[in-house]
Amino acid sequence: MLTPPEEPAPHHRFSIFARLKSFTYAGRGLRALVQDEHNAWLHLAASLMALAAGFLLQISIAGWRWLVLAIAIVWLAEAFNTAIEEACDYINPEFDRAIGRIKDLAAGGVLIASIAAALIGLLTLAPPLLARIL
Numbered sequence: 001m002l003t004p005p006e007e008p009a010p011h012h013r014f015s016i017f018a019r020l021k022s023f024t025y026a027g028r029g030l031r032a033l034v035q036d037e038h039n040a041w042l043h044l045a046a047s048l049m050a051l052a053a054g055f056l057l058q059i060s061i062a063g064w065r066w067l068v069l070a071i072a073i074v075w076l077a078e079a080f081n082t083a084i085e086e087a088c089d090y091i092n093p094e095f096d097r098a099i100g101r102i103k104d105l106a107a108g109g110v111l112i113a114s115i116a117a118a119l120i121g122l123l124t125l126a127p128p129l130l131a132r133i134l
């Protein structure tokens with residue numbers, strides 16, 4: 001059970017510099033994701049291909065909305081999955097059934113996001129592609 005803290009958390013003043021600095025931390029995290037995670041390379045390739053197809057097929061604003069969402073959900077899931085994996089390895093690098101289950105659950109989230117993104121991409125890009133071919 002959580003016990004209340006002895007003293008209330010110190011009140012930090014709002015600072016635009018602190019907010020801007022947190023953007024740099026987030027950018028550092030994304031750079032680490034792209035540099036170190038092989039799955040992220042696949043996501044990067046898929047994202048670039050989807051963007052290129054969107055431009056080539058001159059999809060509508062509504063189409064772009066779906067494409068941006070599809071790309072974002074995959075990166076979001078991969079970033080959280082990687083964070084969970086690294087937290088698990090930091091907490092317990094040994095073989096542990098509970099760690100395995102936690103990692104499987106996080107990986108399941110990435111799978112759902114990837115399937116949804118593939119379907120969204122297909123539904124968004126296939127109609128303009130077919131309209132050009134046929």
Ligand SMILES: Nc1ncnc2c1ncn2[C@@H]1O[C@H](COP(=O)(O)OP(=O)(O)OP(=O)(O)O)[C@@H](O)[C@H]1O
Nearest residue numbers: 037085092093094095096097099100101103104107
């Ligand atoms: N410490 C552990 N204890 C038990 N099972 C683990 C452990 N680490 C990994 N596993 C199992 O192996 C699977 C893959 O884990 P891993 O951390 O290698 O993920 P990955 O997606 O292959 O990682 P990577 O980002 O290196 O590609 C997990 O989903 C889990 O089933």
